[in-house]
Amino acid sequence: MIALPLWIVPAAPLVLLALLLVPQARPALRALVPLAPLPALAAALASPAPAPVTLDWLMLGTELALTDTARPFLGFTAALWALAGWQALRLLRDAPGRDRFLACFLLAMTGNLGLLVAQDIAAFYSFFAAMSLASWGLVLQGGGAAQVFAGRVYIGFAVTGELALFAGLSLGAFATGETRLAAMAGPEVPALATALMAAGLLVKLGAVPLHLWLPLAHAAAPAPASAVLSGAMLKAGLFGLMTVLPLGSAALPGAAAGLAAMALAGLVLAPALGLVQAEAKAVLAYSSIGQMSLMALGLAAGLAAPAAWPLLGPAVLLLAVHHAFAKAALFLGVPAVWSTAPGALRAALLAALALLALALAGLPATSGAIAKTALKEALEAAPAGWQVWLGTALFAASLGTALLMLRALWLLADAPQKPDTAGDVALPWLGATGLVLAAPWLLPGGAAAAPDPADLVPPGLAAALALAALALVRSFGLRLAPPKAGELLGLFEAAPRPAPVLALPPPPRRGRTLVVRRGRGAVARPERGALAILGVAAALALVMALAPAGPAPVSAPPAPVTGEG
């Protein structure tokens, strides 16, 4: 493989973005958008990892390198960006803000790819900020009321998360005295710094208390954007946490417990809230929250037992890769379904999607199963106290996912056809599905694991529960009133401010000039002047006569001796 310079990874989309600014070149370059992440993909797959690059003139001395954990991330991120880019081109061919969307898309791509290879704080933070701010543009695409509300919530969370990360990074940089990112995991970094950095990244990961923006954003954003948002960007948060937290080097029992609590809350809440959603993409979003909580649980375990991290790491990684591809494929599938009228073709598509959903739910002989079993074995090595509820948590996760998948498929089934979506939208989806299905053979040592009957139970139970619920609905004629999107925040939505009634301009202020209109000048009476002279002469004579020679100058303010004409 040719030795690719590492700086090409973030540079390719950036250059394309710069070229896009030139109006004349736009039509030609638009087609290149899906190809922009390919150099990154090549770099990820290149057998001799590209050599690290240091540019000390760039910002505070930038260092780019591809670590082992970063390679898989870079791989699936680049692939996802390519597929999403392809579908975005097709889906938004004649959307009004298309160029603006593409610009934001490219900038987010730069950020996402860049932060995976950045080794120093400034570069990492720059790419992180570029990614989160640009994706604000993705969410706002379409300009509807939902998009506006989702955008406001998203930018709120994003900026807060960024500032928390900034504060954490600067505290850490000051404590360690150097600007390398890896140093942030060092022992002398204060707990506050780690906490702040973790908070910033957890916002991006979508862990439970900080997840409020995620369902809104995914529902509002166009499908390819949602695919990239949940597929690649959430993982960026995960990657950040894996570099920043002292996984495998120090035990942080307190932090581990907190992280575990958040993960478990996510595992439980996600399916509960997801089921009641009215929108397919929202349901998928909640399933992402569930999956990400699972990975967070892995991290928590790693924190609790650093010794277990060598096992847990790859497992979490595997889970991440699997979830990225599966969730992206599902999201890409949504427009494919919309483009078909209810009928045979839609049924076929739904069947394929069902296959994907089952893979995600961890059906044996699929990549999902492999990932889940890897995680299960890794969690064995978790500290003793955790064993008891780890098993139930895994079971709940897979059950929840299965239920959510069914709900999503159900919603997709009777979704109205959107005639304007182009026919060939499905192609990138097919590519993604192919990758997911081929995963067991691609991943090393995947196929060998024997199917374990216990894995069958969750999907089966989910199917049974679904049928029971369906029957109930049919018999009692319950109509499910879907709540408004963004459950808690919906309450805060500000009523639009009433347009100001036409206010009259303030009355002109009368000029405050100091000129007081005096009457005709008082007739100058010369004798008053002479009286003044007489008075002053007499007074001065008295002062000079009586005052002894050389007193300190009189400091009392003046009192004019006589009236003045």
Place this chain on the structure above:
Amino acid sequence: MTPDLIYPAAGAGLIGLALWRLATCGDTLRRIMALNVLAVGIAMLMLAAGRETLMLAAGRETSTLAAGRDTLTRAAGQDTPQTAGAGFLQAAADPVPQAFVLTGIVVLVAVTAALMALAERLGARDGD
């Protein structure tokens, strides 16, 4: 009242009178007249002070008068000094204040003429 208090008193009186009049009347002519009276008062005080020095030196022949008379006689070739009128023509005072007063008088007449010219140009109407 020792003799040498009369003229200072008169001078001071004139000054007081003039200043009082200046400070109480606005008529142009009267103000000019008051200023002239003031100047005369000052001249009187000055000359009184000038003679005062001479009176103190009364004991000895006043140097100025004698010197003045000697040169006079020498010029006129006579040997006996012409004695001025006994009581009436007093011994000559200090000449410098006399010069000052003389200059003062001439200056005063010039300024009075100017004041009168201005007053007349201002016209008789506003004599308030």
Place this chain on the structure above:
Amino acid sequence: MSPVVLFDAALALGVLGCAALALTLRDRTGTVAAFMLTGLLVALSWLRLGAPDVALAEAAIGAGLTGALFLRGARRLGPLRARPPAPAQAAAAALGAAVLSAALLWAFATAPAESLYPPRVAAALEDSGVSNPVTAVLLNFRAWDTLLEIAVLVVALLLVMTLSPPRVIPDKLGALVQPFARIVVPVAVLVAGHLLWQGAEAPGGAFQAGAVLAGAGLALVLGGVRVDRRVLRRALTALALAGLAVFTLAALASQAVTGALLGYPDGQAKAWIIAIEGALTLSIAATLCLLFTGYGRRSAR
């Protein structure tokens, strides 16, 4: 109380009384008459104070010319219409005046008054070129004061020329004016010449001579001599300005010769002084005449 003291007291009271009258009478001509009387009495008091030169000048200029100016002014300014001042102001003025005059009296009475000048004047009188100490002071020791004094006269003339008040056209006075002038003018010219020459030794000098000549001039004008002929007025103006020019040029010449401004070459001091005094007399006379007769084109009444 020797008769001299009595005379002095009477004279002082006379002066004060006339001055008070001059300042308080409501009738214009009355005030002018009182003022001229004050002038004469003051001239007498200068004699008593041993200042004959000043007495002469006071009589000629102080009483005579100023009186004439006031008469002209009184005629043109019309009746006196003074608004009485506010009582508070009058009281303050009276109090202030009283305080000031009392202080002055006390100061002058108790002043030690040992002047430095008599011994120095006596010592320097020898080479001052004149024997009359007053003329010596005026034209030699403090000649610069005199030069500036002439400048005052010239500037006053310039001011009057700029304002150009209406000229004095005397109305037909009684039959006595012409004969009076016919007698007075030649006598005045003689007296002026004598005063000028005698100034070196005895009381007299440029100012007194000039004043007398001016008196003569006034007599001529009042006698009906028409001054509005352009040639005469321009000649008089030139003469008036010439005085200061001569004096200044003499000063500069003296510095060229002796190195000190107004330092007459020793030995010729008397000649320089007499020359200067001659020019001054003529110019003072012309100036005082012009100051009285005014410059206007056509005269209002």
Place this chain on the structure above:
Amino acid sequence: MTELLPLAILMTSLGVAPAILAMPDDWSRLRTAVNLAAAALKLGLVAWLSLSVAQGAEFGLGLEIAPGLALELKADALSVLFLALSSVLWLLTTLYAVGYLEGGTDRSRFFGFFSLCVAATVGIAMAGNLFTFVVFFELLTLATWPLVVHRGSAEAHRAGRIYLVYTLGGGLALTLGAAWLYALAGAVPFAPRGVLGDLPQTHPVAVTAIFVLLIAGVGVKAALVPLHGWLPVSMVAPAPVSALLHAVAVVKSGAYGIMRIVYDVYGVETMQGLGLAAPLAALAGATILWGSFRALRQDDLKKRLAYSTVSQVSYITLGVALISPLAAVGGLAHLIHQGIMKITLFLAAGNFAEGRGVKTVSGMDGMGRLMPGATLAFTVGALGMIGVPPLAGFISKWYLGAGGLDAGQPAVIALLAGSGLMNAAYFLPILYRAWFRDPPADAVPKRRIGWMLAVPPAVTAGFVLAAGLLANAPFSPLGWTRFIVSLEYL
């Protein structure tokens, strides 16, 4: 000959001002030529100066005014920093002003006083002692007042009156303080690490009172909280005036004044000894928060930018007040960064007003589509202000944060984060409206934006990017500030 360089730099604008003032109004081509030539010449000289100062050369020349009183011009590292900023931005703003005022009245008067302002700023930068600083500081007031009232409307004059009251009041306080210091300490040259010698020990109360007076005098122009009233009001001035003056020349000379007083008159030890650093930092912090808070509710675009200037300039004061080399680097760098960012915003705002007649934030809908170039520049400036990393703002905030920690004040980090949040809160809605809202149906262009109006904001936006990206390059603002601080603190 080289020691005449500071004088030459000063004369390029001081000498040009009367010539332009005398020019009749319609000689616009000659006037523009003279203006731009002078600006370019100044740029060249400043470059030469900075090169030689980098190699350690020192420039200085003095003119004895009165016994014990001298006008001194001295070009050291700190002065070159401010000099470079004002001369670069003057060239751009002159270009912009020429385009902006096409067809306006009184242009000779405008450009005459415009170059007089820059002359005053250059004078302030190169002042060698406190007296010269006071002289040029007052000259700046006089030169800027006619520009504020340039439009001649009653509103402009009300603003002018308020401006005059504030700045003259400040000037009086400064003069009083400086005279008092001269009375106590004789001549007060600017020398690294302060010149007060044993004065703080012998007259602690007097020295503190003088410090309060000096900072009050200078604080008016640095828009510290109680004295910032004039800045939003004088936004009535034409755009180039508010761009160069109220974003760069006037406000920065206030901050520069604080720097000179803290570093070169009092010196770091005296500041700590008398406990003056903490209150100043607190005041700066209060200004930062207050400025951002007030900016939130301003609907008028330039007023919002003005309040943001009030808060951003106090970053510099904060950097100076936190006694630590890192904070100093942050403060000094922010002097440059805030300048280029704020001038980009003001020039873009000027373009919006001129091009579309849009003066308020609510009118900014769809501006991205109507005037993409200006909005892009505005976006770069705004993001820089918030402190988004690749741009200049992030660098200075980063160092300020580090400096805060170094000075043992972790609250600084919270302050920076808080104000960053508020910055986002008042800048992002503008960006949102510009990019993601559709333009009003009846949007009609008011005036064609020539290249003279379009290029300057683009160039300054480029500077913002470059200052951020190339921060570590030797000649970047950050590099130069490190060079200065190494002199000041070692």
Place this chain on the structure above:
Amino acid sequence: MVTETSLLVTLPFLAALAAAAAPRAAATLGMAATLANAGFAALLARALLADGARETSLGGWEAPLGITLRADGLAALMIGMTALVGSAVALQAMGRPAPGRPAPAGGFWPLWLATLGAMNALFLSDDLFNLYVTFEILGLSAVGLTALTGSRRALRAAFDYLSAGLAGSLLLLLGVALAYAEAGRVDLAAVPALVETMRGRIALALVLAGLAVKAALFPLHFWMPAAHANAAPPASALLSALVVKTALYVALRLSLEGGAGIAPARAALAVAGSGAMLWGAWNALRAERLKLLVAHSTVAQIGLIALALGVAGNPADSTLWQAAALLMLSHALAKAAMFLAAGRIAEELGHDRISGLNRTELRPGAAEFAFAIAAVSLIGLPPTAGFVGKWVLIEGLIAREAWIWVALVMTGTVLSAAYLSRVVSRCLRGGPHVAPGARRPAWHMGDVAALGLAVGALALGLASALPFALLETTLT
């Protein structure tokens, strides 16, 4: 060999006479004499800087008997000031349209030259009686200048000015008489002797009262605003900038001679000065006409200078009086420029109401700019000489912990900024005079003079080392 001092005092009088005699050639003669006088002033200054102060006794007679002309730093500075302002004002007078036929006595020129001669004589004089005579010449010629326009108000003002001036001079003469009675001599060397006894101090008090009238110091300034406002522009420039300064100069001379003993007089001067500042500023704020505003600002600035003289303290131990001298110099330049500019504005617009400055379509730009620079110098903002003067003053005051006076100087500055910005902001205000149709009058000799003086005030700010060096050679 004829020295500069003697030429300085005699040449102007000769020129005045020549101008009076030949009215048609008055302008050229006057201008030539003024420039020659400026040349001699420069020569005198150079000679002083070279070999210090010198005294020439007139007629070779020594001090008490004769009169000596003392040419030292302070005198040379004042003569230089008079020459500089005089030449600029003469330039303006040259440019004025000659009336139908030349005024009867040559009008402006002889009177101006007489004023110049009188001032030179006054600055050089070292004798109280001589001062009285020079004050008389100055009074008369200044009144002549005031009455030049011949308008009713000007004549009224001239009469009041002359009568007040005469009263002041007579007070001065009374003081001289008492001084003679007390110390037996009238030259300035008598002042230290006078200061000891009570009578001597009363004499000095009377002299100072006379000077206060002449300098239009606060309680006695009633005659000045009308006179300065109604005179012709060159005349009012001369009156405000130079004539009122002479009395302040003599007061400074007395303070120098009197040393510590005259402290009560200095205190009174300071009190009156601060009163003048406040009263002048209050009236200026309420003035409706431009020239009246400038005249009231003269009252205020005279107050500031008097205050500076008053608080200067005993000249033996502090050089603060030099700040007062510099303030006099800078005020002269700035005030002359301001009056010339105000005159030009009134001439062009036909009126000088402040509210009407921007109502006509005519825009005397140069005059307004000169007015603005002069205003800057009067307020005392850098880089003008006014600022340097105020800075040195404040520095000296602070060194002596005289906080009340510092506060007063500051208040004066603020008030002057207030009333002067009324006018300058009016010129910048919108209106027909800035509309595209507005036309600018052609450059006029008056504009050149006004701008020259204003720039002079600026340049003096930078070059104020020269006046300070000159002041060092003053004999105290």
